[in-house]
Amino acid sequence: MSKRVIIVPCSGIGKTYGTVTREAAYQVAEELRPETTAIVPLSLLVLGDEGARAAVQGAQVITMDGCSLACATLNVRQAGGAVAKDFTVLDAFRRNKALKPRGISELNEGGQALARVLADEIAQTTDELIAGGVDHA
Amino acid sequence: MSSEFLETTVDKFIFRVKVGYLYNEAGVWVAYDPAHGTARVGLTDFRQQASGDVAFVDLPAVGTQVAAGGDLVNIETIKVDLTVPAPFGGEVVAVNKGLDETPELINQAPYGDGWLVELKPEQWPAEGLLDAPAYLAVMQAQAEAEAAQ
Numbered sequence: 001m002s003k004r005v006i007i008v009p010c011s012g013i014g015k016t017y018g019t020v021t022r023e024a025a026y027q028v029a030e031e032l033r034p035e036t037t038a039i040v041p042l043s044l045l046v047l048g049d050e051g052a053r054a055a056v057q058g059a060q061v062i063t064m065d066g067c068s069l070a071c072a073t074l075n076v077r078q079a080g081g082a083v084a085k086d087f088t089v090l091d092a093f094r095r096n097k098a099l100k101p102r103g104i105s106e107l108n109e110g111g112q113a114l115a116r117v118l119a120d121e122i123a124q125t126t127d128e129l130i131a132g133g134v135d136h137a
Numbered sequence: 138m139s140s141e142f143l144e145t146t147v148d149k150f151i152f153r154v155k156v157g158y159l160y161n162e163a164g165v166w167v168a169y170d171p172a173h174g175t176a177r178v179g180l181t182d183f184r185q186q187a188s189g190d191v192a193f194v195d196l197p198a199v200g201t202q203v204a205a206g207g208d209l210v211n212i213e214t215i216k217v218d219l220t221v222p223a224p225f226g227g228e229v230v231a232v233n234k235g236l237d238e239t240p241e242l243i244n245q246a247p248y249g250d251g252w253l254v255e256l257k258p259e260q261w262p263a264e265g266l267l268d269a270p271a272y273l274a275v276m277q278a279q280a281e282a283e284a285a286q
Contacts, residue, residue: 016215017215066215067189067190067215068190068241068244089215090190090192090215093192093215094192094193094240097192097193100213
């Protein structure tokens, strides 16, 4: 059975770093790797949605966390999923100090650029996961 | 509760205050070492939790003279840019270089490995510092005010 790499971003609504993760996820799933990735909303995992749980179980999952609580990573694991790679906005920001994210509903220039950096890294990781043997649609 | 710390819960958050340290109302702790005449300085558990995950720390150079209330350390977190005021006047005699590589120590061990600088006070005891029970009361009021926002 073919599977896409699942991306689960932070659900921190109203949080700048959460917005960065979601923006990065959209860029990967809609623009950079639309054929090989899919997003599962963290909120559905938290609510115990059966479809969301099934999607992360048995798939290679990339999580993106906005803060050290790491809700995306924790909830994927609690749902029975295996996290292939966890990205955090804080680590990306530390590597790119000039890209300071601001804004919530609309990211500033730095936030958008940081989201792009994350998106590019996730696209690269997706390629590596697929090359490692994961079939995809 | 450990006798090493006082503790209070506000909303869903637990904040600890280390017994034996001194504090100012800005959330800076001071641990004076009478053997060396220096004091180690850091951020309280409440202030680090309220400020969020630390991304960068800008420490002063050793030898810098600071005035009481003057800018001591700049901290950039995921929420705020925070300037830590000097709790008293003096000379910076050491800085925590470990924060260059692992600034998250401020979040992980605010009263331990996450210390910021060591100062040689112009005079000791310094004025205006609070003991742990007094700071706990101040901090609880600050935490409740922030929770109500």
